[in-house]
Amino acid sequence: DSGVTQTPKHLITATGQRVTLRCSPRSGDLSVYWYQQSLDQGLQFLIQYYNGEERAKGNILERFSAQQFPDLHSELNLSSLELGDSALYFCASSVGGGSPIGEQFFGPGTRLTVL
Amino acid sequence: AQSVTQPDIHITVSEGASLELRCNYSYGATPYLFWYVQSPGQGLQLLLKYFSGDTLVQGIKGFEAEFKRSQSSFNLRKPSVHWSDAAEYFCAVGARGATNKLIFGTGTLLAVQP
Numbered sequence: 337d338s339g340v341t342q343t344p345k346h347l348i349t350a351t352g353q354r355v356t357l358r359c360s361p362r363s364g365d366l367s368v369y370w371y372q373q374s375l376d377q378g379l380q381f382l383i384q385y386y387n388g389e390e391r392a393k394g395n396i397l398e399r400f401s402a403q404q405f406p407d408l409h410s411e412l413n414l415s416s417l418e419l420g421d422s423a424l425y426f427c428a429s430s431v432g433g434g435s436p437i438g439e440q441f442f443g444p445g446t447r448l449t450v451l
Numbered sequence: 452a453q454s455v456t457q458p459d460i461h462i463t464v465s466e467g468a469s470l471e472l473r474c475n476y477s478y479g480a481t482p483y484l485f486w487y488v489q490s491p492g493q494g495l496q497l498l499l500k501y502f503s504g505d506t507l508v509q510g511i512k513g514f515e516a517e518f519k520r521s522q523s524s525f526n527l528r529k530p531s532v533h534w535s536d537a538a539e540y541f542c543a544v545g546a547r548g549a550t551n552k553l554i555f556g557t558g559t560l561l562a563v564q565p
Contacts (some may be wrong), residue, residue, distance in 0.1 A: 338494060367551060379541060379555035392550035426494060434550055442487075442494040 339363065340443035342427050348449045354415040357446045361408055361429030367391070368410040369430075369440060370402055374423035385410055386433030414448070422450045453478045455544050457556035464532050465564045472527040472559050474542030483545035484525040485553065486516055490538045498540075501525060512536070537563045 339362035349355055361368050370382040381394035385404035396402075399417075404410045414421060424447050428440040454477045464470050476482055483502055487495040499510025506518040516527045525542060539560045543553040 338496075340494075369552065371553075371555075378557045381552045381554065384550055384552055392552045394552060428495075430551055432551065438551065439497055439500065440551065440553060442496070444494045 338441040338443060340427060340429050340441050342425075342443040342446050344446060345444065346447050346449070348451065349417060350451055351417055351419060353417050353450075354413065355417065355448065357412040357414070357425055357427075357448075359410045359412070359427030359429075359443060361410070361427075362441055365429035365431050365441070366408065367430045367433045368404055368408070369428040370396075370410070370412050371426040371428065372423045373426060373445070374420075377423075379426075382412070384433070391433050417450045419450050422448055424448075453482070453544050453546060453554045455542050455554055455556035457540075457542055457559050459559045460557070461560045461562070463562040463564060466534050467531050470527075470529045470532045470536070470561070472540050472542075472561070474525045474527065474556060475523050476525065476542070476544045477523065478544055478546075481520070484516075484518060485543040485545065486510065486514070486525075486527050487541045487543060487555075488512075488538050489541065489558075495541065498527070532561075532563055534563045534565065537561055 341360045366387045369384045373379045382396040384392040402412045424445045426445045427443045430438040430440045432438045456475045485500045486498040501518045539558045542556040
């Protein structure tokens with residue numbers, strides 16, 4: 337158990353819908369990262385928040401957004417869902433936000449299926 | 452731009468045999484390097500990491516990896532594979548700078564034959 341929790345574990349929804357994925361980092365970690373794992377794209381970095389502020393952005397679609405709240409939990413919002421958004425979404429956390437780099441601890445993931 | 456290449460998509464080894472999983476990276480300076488393992492239906496677990504210093508790093512579960520700057524490689528090794536090592540293995544590079552984001556390779560799926 338990494339100490340990172342993600343809810344829900346599974347999510348099934350229809351095209352055009354909007355969903356919210358939630359992540360609680362390990363106690364004491366200030367950074368939260370979101371990654372998408374799909375068959376065709378592999379594991380891709382989406383976005384990083386550090387202590388409530390956006391720190392880095394990767395290949396995140398405009399239909400996707402995230403935020404980190406004062407209690408440090410994070411939410412990833414996916415809207416206007418398409419079939420291709422079906423994937424496993426991982427959240428990770430670390431103590432710091434940049435150099436020196438620290439270990440990232442990964443949650444179990446949320447499996448999103450868009451029908 | 453940073454990138455990671457894992458040339459072997461799928462590898463099968465016999466239990467008790469040695470294992471080497473290949474990883475090549477592209478980065479302008481000395482990177483941070485990681486190996487993660489993902490068991491079916493699970494999240495990613497860190498096996499080992501290289502930041503600086505000794506180029507041979509030891510990790511959990513009997514794994515080790517060697518950083519070779521001249522070859523831009525960070526191959527993962529294990530002298531004797533156990534059936535429980537069957538999983539997908541990901542090499543990743545982390546930038547030195549304002550973010551800790553990781554760039555992952557495409558993964559190598561390891562099957563272990565009895």
